[in-house]
Amino acid sequence: xxxxxxxxxxxxxxxxxxxxxxxxxxxxxxxxxxxxxxxxxxxxxxxxxxxxxxxxxxxxxxxxxxxxxxxxxxxxxxxxxxxxxxxxxxxxxxxxxxxxxxxxxxxxxxxxxxxxxxxxxxxxxxxxxxxxxx
Numbered sequence: 222x223x224x225x226x227x228x229x230x231x232x233x234x235x236x237x238x239x240x241x242x243x244x245x246x247x248x249x250x251x252x253x254x255x256x257x258x259x260x261x262x263x264x265x266x267x268x269x270x271x272x273x274x275x276x277x278x279x280x281x282x283x284x285x286x287x288x289x290x291x292x293x294x295x296x297x298x299x300x301x302x303x304x305x306x307x308x309x310x311x312x313x314x315x316x317x318x319x320x321x322x323x324x325x326x327x328x329x330x331x332x333x334x335x336x337x338x339x340x341x342x343x344x345x346x347x348x349x350x351x352x353x354x355x
Contacts, residue, residue, distance in 0.1 A: 244330040247273065247355050255289045255305065263334060264321050265289055269305060272349040275321040275332040276307050282314040294318070307340070322347035325355050 244250075244259060244266055250273050256266040260278040265287075267274050278287050278294075285298035293304040302311040307318030319337040323330060324347060338348050 240335045242332045242334055244332050246328055247325050247330045257289045264332060271352045273352060274349045275323050277318045280314055281316040281318060320348060323350050325350050
């Protein structure tokens, strides 16, 4: 059963989401864009500039679910917005969106939903998949 915040809108995914989520064949993310199908599990898959990342789908303000839009993400709870890279573009959120570590095994994209990487770690080996290398 999901836990709810005091305002009853954001779901805490930790209890029901497996540690490693198989997001499917990496080839399905060949085109640049935001892939929203894993938003209920707490992340969006994003392909951009030859990289695939798993960006958090929860607002850093009050953990409400974010909605994908062409220019980034928006929070319908309190109005925060983020660009495609997860940088805050409108308050009340003050903290950029974190990402989950990703890797490819046997041609499949795996997302570690139990770990979060902050912006200063986005260049690390498990922060993205290089599409040119797969």
